[in-house]
Amino acid sequence: MFKQTLAWIDERFPLSHFVKDTAEYPTPRNLSYWWNFGSLAGIVLVMQIITGIFLAMHYKADINAAFDSIQHIMRDVNYGWLLRYIHSSGASAFFAMIYIHMARTLFYGSYRAPRELLWWTGQGLLLLLMATAFMGYLLPWGQMSYWGAAVITNLFRATPFIGDYVVIWLRGDFQVGDATLTRFYALHYLLPFIIVGAVMIHLIALHTVKSSNPTGMPLKEKDNIPFHPYFTIKDLFGVAVYLMVFSIFVFFIPNTLIEAANNVPANPMQTPAHIVPEWYFLPFYAILRSVPDLAGGVVAMGLSVVIFAALPFLDRSRIPGGARYRPIFRSMFFIFIANMLVLGYVGAVTVTATTTIVGQVATVIYFGTFMLLPWMSKKEEAFLIKRGSLPTAVQELLNNSADKKN
């Protein structure tokens, strides 16, 4: 019966073909746990959508009712507190998973040919995630919600000539108001489903170019093992560990990452004394603040997010992969991460003369890392070849590609 039904479906839709392809997807056997974070991000996405849909059943997108409806969810709705804390902690978890996923890509050079398009679809996903998180943050209609949305929409004032009109158009009002809240809610509900679609594209691209691996070397057939059961079980283990950590946040310290000021209803007449974005925007916020010019700051911040897309062009080394066989690249990676933390710190604290200088230096280092990469990667390649300490396999690969050119 089951076989017949399946055969009937397969004649009309490639179901078992699809399942077989997914299950047997040849996966490098040398993947480390750093390769778990893509699937973890997927799990978080699903959890956010599910909790979000149930929260939407109780939330009211109206400036007179929004804040109270959150309190209603927290106090009256059965398990409303749980849904909301999963959703609010989930936003942070999503960024944490994505940033680790991106850091892995940077460290192991996974963005390099032939995975450029895979990397760019991921870049698009990051932008969608940022937009979704930003719009969702307005919905509780607290002080931080309101002023965060006010500041970010104001960034569009930097648009040449029509800046002021763009800001009003985005808000649907002369300040952040009811129209803004309603449209943010509509888009906050829509974008996650677009993200799901973009994730499909990301996965199709992945299955076309196949997973990278810690060495960065192209693998032979025998170096791959089927995704199921080896990586389904490994991903599942990762999910279990993730859920343990996530549960600590949800059940014991759910307010750690929520700004206290957001428990005060939005007041358009008064900005909180100390206003900071959510932690996941802090480095970019620091870059914005370190440029003493409205348009310049906005451009710098925008560039700091999208510049990752340029990496496949900037990394010009012929040595495969990322940090494994490239000590200078590895140092640059760690300097970049440390610098990112400095930027995050600068973004979190009140502006003083010192933090301004530190922020500006860190901003220069941030962009400097990208700018130096083409030159550094070439220098490093020449140095390593001359020194002759590269593993034989890498050396052979270089010789082969040189032969092909001749």
Place this chain on the structure above:
Amino acid sequence: MSGSDSIDNPQRRNFLGAVTTVMGVGGAAAASWPLINSMNPSGDVLSNATTEVDLTHIPVGGVHTVAWQGKPVFILHRTEEEINKMKELSQIQPEADEKRVQDPKWLVVVGICTHLGCVPNLNEGGWVCACHGSQYDHSGRVTQGPAPKNLEVPPYKFVSADKIVIG
């Protein structure tokens, strides 16, 4: 851990697989409970679950309609004549009048037609439903279809001689 009983032992492997599946399904079911339960009436809805009614303002022969859990409840102050008439059993769903009232003077019924949920209107004989013509007597018992059942008697109690709490 190594040795023949941990590697290549299909029974052990099947057992682990079964346990994992059971735990996974059980966990998923448990995790879905908060989601399902969040759709049940919330605390503020439940707090509206009872309605207190002062009966002193309802004249003999008069009916007062109050909202209980969002539903209309008829409170009929019956005349002696109406009480006496209700001594007989009704036909469609036979039920004694005494079982439907706590004090014969007061009839408390949910004012929702048991056919398809319209609110019946009071007339001389009792109530008549405008939607499909069902009729109820002064005990809220159905006397003419299509309604299949008598009007529902909500749970209520007299907290004093002239005050009731519904719910």
